[in-house]
Amino acid sequence: MPAHHALVLNLHQPPGNLEHLLEHATWEAKEILFALDRIPRSLWGQEGLARVHLSLSGTLLETLSSPVFQERVYGIVDCGKLLWHLQNTELFEILGTGYYHPVLPLIPAADRPEHLRRWQAIARHLFWRGEFNGFWPPEMGFSMELIPLLKQFGYRYVLVDSEHVEPLTQMTWPELRYRPHIARHGGEEIIVVVRDRDLSDAQESGMELDWFLSEVAERTRWCDFEPLITTATDGENGGWFRNVTEGANFWSALYLPMLDRVRDGAADVRPTFISDYLDKHGAHGEVRVATGAWNTGWHHGKGFTQWTGSEAQKRTLARYADLSSRLRAAARRAAMVASDDHALLNALEEARWRLLRAETSCNIFWGEAWVERAAGDLDAAKAALDDVERHLLSASQQ
Secondary structure (H helix, E strand, O other), X not given: OOEEEEEEEEEOOOOOHHHHHHHHOHHHHHHHHHHHHHHHHHHOOOOOOOOEEEEEOHHHHHHHOOHHHHHHOOOOOXXXXXXXXXXXXXXXXXXXXXXXXXXXXXXXXXXXXXXXHHHHHHHHHXXXXXXXXXXXXXXXXXXXXXXXXXXXXOOOEEEEEXXXXXXXXXXXXXXXXXXXXXXXXXXXXXXXXXXXXXXHHHHHHXXXXXXXXXXHHHHOOOOOOOOEEEEEEEOOOOHHHHXXXXXXXXXXXXXXXXXXXXXXXXXXXXXXXXHHHHHHHOOOOEEXXXXXXXXXXXXXXXXXXXXXXXXXXXXXXXXXXXXXXXXXXXXXXXXXXXXOOHHHHHHHHHHHHHHHHHXXXXXXXXXXXXXXXXXXXXHHXXXXXXXXXXXXXXXXXX
């Protein structure tokens, strides 16, 4: 039986990172921009076969759609045309995610909906569509408690890593890894699509087409169903995706030659959109997904210790919780006593977006290297909240 291949690429740049690189590491910024622009350029004319899932963080979309940034990089990449080409529904299925790219299970539950809401707002505007079927958890950080939230925002399926999926109904190893399943929590259920970690590692670092096709054939040889092979990596990081030399990057050395083989009937792999696969083949069996993230170069992804290992990281997480609680309490009081005070509402919004931006996963991923970025936004959020609370106290005493 043919193996259906779902290619998933995560695209994320932290707030202000591309601007910083343009100033201090110009070639690296150009490599990233070229890698982003290469995605639609590589696939022009391949609408009959190519199928790519893209997750673009809200911060990246914010940067690419900024008129100031577009003007600054116009001689490098035309960001307006890039975004326009990504609207092509024959080539791309856009996955929902969190606006500021937080590890959702690590931030306060009350902050999670706003990350999803803000991402959908900018994505609907830029991609001209009202619905997004699939969800990419930033860093693939998933816990079962997210299921009701994802359903609330209309998501049909979520991507999870193969190392965290545990069967609740009897199934074989190929069934567990190469079929979508149902996961349930809090009275809600969602389809989970399993990322093959081993093949994804190979996709990230660079692989030969013959090896990939042989490995897929070997892994699915005992399937009595049409398997779904899902590979998911970053799409603009690493030399394999950034290499500008023709024939030496992911698109020219692997993906386009694979499409040629498929077109010639020389490969039993069929590029597919996950939504199309689900429409035809559905989901089978129930699973539980253990809390965890995808693997990095130095960590297996269990337990979120990449983001929680140091004292500085733990202090930052504690500040998230404290300021989130204060913000919710202030917003409730403002709604009761000063709902028409625009200055107060603006201060609340200042505190809110600063807190959300502080929760960017990159801020606490590099040990203590980027913690000060979170601290800067958290300090600004605290200052805005201090003003709000003083205003509310004064209003209550009048």
